[in-house]
């Protein structure tokens with residue numbers, strides 16, 4: 001068991017990828033703090049953790065609100081006495097629209113959850129990890145932070161900021177034996193993509209952008225996050241691992257294919 005007796009807070013783990021990470025960590029012996037904005041989704045993750053013999057508590061918290069984050073972190077440390085792992089997974093992409101149609105309120109909400117939320121959780125958990133002189137943090141960015149896409153501006157900006165938070169905190173907190181890394185997934189067959197997964201044409205169209213011609217399974221992403229929070233990655237710090245089947249940085253149509261035409 002790679003995470004025996006470790007305590008992990010996973011934000012937004014009531015469903016989707018956060019739930020996947022929670023179950024993967026629990027199978028490796030971690031005690032989980034399940035967070036989301038509602039009790040119902042939290043309970044469903046806790047039930048699954050208990051089914052596999054794991055231990056978990058649930059804390060309702062909106063990661064964009066500092067008082068709410070402070071309350072979550074104090075409940076976690078009261079219950080378990082320490083926090084070894086933080087996965088900043090909670091994230092939203094509520095609208096996909098051209099830049100000229102984005103309203104100020106929508107922009108602010110995406111920044112509040114995806115960017116400020118990561119900072120607030122790092123800050124509060126970081127205080128405990130600094131005292132412990134140990135800890136590992138994984139922030140969930142996105143491939144879209146590294147590539148131009150149509151209609152994703154606030155989401156992409158927030159996820160680029162997540163990479164910058166990662167790099168800076170990795171530098172600041174290495175002196176306290178805290179590692180901070182992030183992942184930048186491409187298309188995952190789960191989580192916020194759930195609504196499009198049955199739409200074959202969209203899925204096939206998106207998959208043509210990927211050299212591997214398919215979406216990632218949730219497990220393929222969870223395996224990397226597990227690696228980053230475990231001692232298997234003990235010398236990796238400040239890194240962003242792109243998990244996108246090779247999509248970033250390749251031309252959709254190859255030179256050879258074009259000159260053959």
Ligand SMILES: NC(=O)c1ccc[n+]([C@@H]2O[C@H](COP(=O)([O-])OP(=O)(O)OC[C@H]3O[C@@H](n4cnc5c(N)ncnc54)[C@H](O)[C@@H]3O)[C@@H](O)[C@H]2O)c1
Pocket residue numbers: 011012013014015016017018035036037041061062063064088089090091092113117140141142143184185186187188189190191192193
């Ligand atoms: N699914 C993908 O293809 C994909 C690709 C790249 C990155 N990501 C990132 O992975 C993370 C997880 O996404 P997912 O696909 O599982 O989406 P999801 O919508 O299924 O899950 C996100 C979870 O975060 C919770 N959440 C939202 N706002 C919150 C808040 N203010 N406080 C606490 N919890 C909150 C939601 O209730 C939900 O349970 C996100 O950060 C997302 O941007 C997903």
